[in-house]
Amino acid sequence: QQQVKQSPQSLIVQKGGISIINCAYENTAFDYFPWYQQFPGKGPALLIAIRPDVSEKKEGRFTISFNKSAKQFSLHIMDSQPGDSATYFCAASYSGSARQLTFGSGTQLTVLP
Amino acid sequence: GAGVSQSPRYKVAKRGQDVALRCDPISGHVSLFWYQQALGQGPEFLTYFQNEAQLDKSGLPSDRFFAERPEGSVSTLKIQRTQQEDSAVYLCASSLQGYGYTFGSGTRLTVV
16 A cells, blocks of 8 residues: 655756655654655665644755645755756655654656756 | 665575575664665565564565564564565665664665
């Protein structure tokens, strides 16, 4: 059962553009929503995370927007750079699960120079 | 060490062979997780340890999969009688208290 749905599967953006990746979840018990960045041959690395008590969180060029009523959250990458080219995963967890993560299926981002 | 170390990085096993994958978490990290990542997919939870106690093994796909962390630090994921569907990257992650995981680079298992 896929509890976190992620789109698009792949995304191509010009350098300097905005990259937007969307996720939707089903389990209303989820209370922590991180985004991970993964480069080939490496493990996922935490990028930014949000809790449902806020609607937006910004760290540098990365912003998470969260819509609790719609059970959706998204990652915006401003001024996208070729070095941002990687696979991005949204994830979710809740306190009753020992914080195990349920991941989306991933978005392969390519930023063209 | 500074990060989570996994070994081997690559493992090729013949179908039916047993394999053991090792994870060295960050020193002092209480929580340790194993995930399985199929090609082109997100990681999927396998099992969770708090110190040496295996508190959740609900994600292990079959009784051929076994994990241990006997002294609360290094963990080993063992797969018996490997099958082709076991081919994947096996990721280990550790954390102090459940947030802010640090993942290792994984072991890529190929069963031929």
